[in-house]
Amino acid sequence: xxxxxxxxxxxxxxxxxxxxxxxxxxxxxxxxxxxxxxxxxxxxxxxxxxxxxxxxxxxxxxxxxxxxxxxxxxxxxxxxxxxxxxxxxxxxxxxxxxxxxxxxxxxxxxxxxxxxxxxxxxxxxxxxxxxxxxxxxxxxxxxxxxxxxxxxxxxxxxxxxxxxxxxxxxxxxxxxxxxxxxxxxxxxxxxxxxxxxxxxxxxxxxxxxxxxxxxxxxxxxxxxxxxxxxxxxxxxxxxxxx
Amino acid sequence: xxxxxxxxxxxxxxxxxxxxxxxxxxxxxxxxxxxxxxxxxxxxxxxxxxxxxxxxxxxxxxxxx
Numbered sequence: 001x002x003x004x005x006x007x008x009x010x011x012x013x014x015x016x017x018x019x020x021x022x023x024x025x026x027x028x029x030x031x032x033x034x035x036x037x038x039x040x041x042x043x044x045x046x047x048x049x050x051x052x053x054x055x056x057x058x059x060x061x062x063x064x065x066x067x068x069x070x071x072x073x074x075x076x077x078x079x080x081x082x083x084x085x086x087x088x089x090x091x092x093x094x095x096x097x098x099x100x101x102x103x104x105x106x107x108x109x110x111x112x113x114x115x116x117x118x119x120x121x122x123x124x125x126x127x128x129x130x131x132x133x134x135x136x137x138x139x140x141x142x143x144x145x146x147x148x149x150x151x152x153x154x155x156x157x158x159x160x161x162x163x164x165x166x167x168x169x170x171x172x173x174x175x176x177x178x179x180x181x182x183x184x185x186x187x188x189x190x191x192x193x194x195x196x197x198x199x200x201x202x203x204x205x206x207x208x209x210x211x212x213x214x215x216x217x218x219x220x221x222x223x224x225x226x227x228x229x230x231x232x233x234x235x236x237x238x239x240x241x242x
Numbered sequence: 243x244x245x246x247x248x249x250x251x252x253x254x255x256x257x258x259x260x261x262x263x264x265x266x267x268x269x270x271x272x273x274x275x276x277x278x279x280x281x282x283x284x285x286x287x288x289x290x291x292x293x294x295x296x297x298x299x300x301x302x303x304x305x306x307x
Contacts (some may be wrong), residue, residue: 031307033307034306034307035307036307120307121307122305122306122307123305124305127305144307145304145305145306145307146304146306146307147304147305147306148304150302150304151304152301152303152304168283172283173274173281173303174303175283175284175285176270176271176272176273176284176303177272177303177305185306214274214281216274216301225299225301227276227279227280227281227299228276228279228280228281229281230280230281230282230283231283232283232284232285232286233283233285233286234283234285235283
């Protein structure tokens with residue numbers, strides 16, 4: 001019965017041992033909206049057993065068209081609490097630790113013993129803080145975001161010794177992102193991107209993903225382009241890495 | 243000189259990437275640019291020299307989650 005859970009997944013070439021591989025990994029997810037909610041569900045479905053989840057927000061009516069882990073019975077409730085219950089319903093053996101907010105004072109505790117951090121938040125300033133803390137903790141970071149009909153995803157492997165020198169950090173990329181907001185978003189685009197993040201995580205743990213690249217996806221035209229990240233030599237990360 | 247921007251050939255007299263973007267009315271804010279498959283940090287756009295047949299990809303950055 002237990003083996004049946006991953007039967008169809010383990011029949012995929014390259015992913016035969018995925019569930020076993022994920023079972024001892026610890027993943028932290030910051031941002032439990034359109035990306036983080038579904039991504040967490042897919043990862044637990046695939047065999048992930050240890051998660052730290054972080055989001056201060058409550059479910060609102062305007063979330064429901066794209067944040068598929070929540071429904072009308074969740075309105076006004078903590079996203080983190082609702083998602084934790086959904087994950088336990090999926091797999092009762094999963095261990096989920098909740099953090100209300102990602103801040104200076106609790107970042108080290110959140111990052112502790114993590115194998116990977118997923119930054120799926122919606123504010124550039126928060127993303128910069130998450131990246132800074134991942135870098136100082138030397139924890140690999142996946143940065144993914146979505147807006148309108150577009151998405152982007154990048155793996156910053158801060159665990160690799162020369163990564164920052166060769167590819168920089170999230171701040172290098174975010175210099176001209178300013179105070180970007182995301183006025184529009186289609187539900188299928190958010191869910192497609194959430195699924196892509198989950199697949200990236202699986203491929204990362206299976207050793208199939210190369211760090212230091214960013215992929216831009218235009219879902220409306222099904223166009224996807226990957227380019228190499230390069231450091232901004234004026235960024236603080238370059239002073240710290242030299 | 244001729245360069246390629248998002249798959250299309252562009253004839254320009256400009257010499258820097260920053261000038262090229264301005265000529266094409268591409269907003270710096272919220273954009274990322276790659277040259278020959280590698281991101282060009284925005285802090286170097288004004289000193290990044292254009293060369294014949296360079297290939298540029300301009301992307302709209304997104305920040306939502």
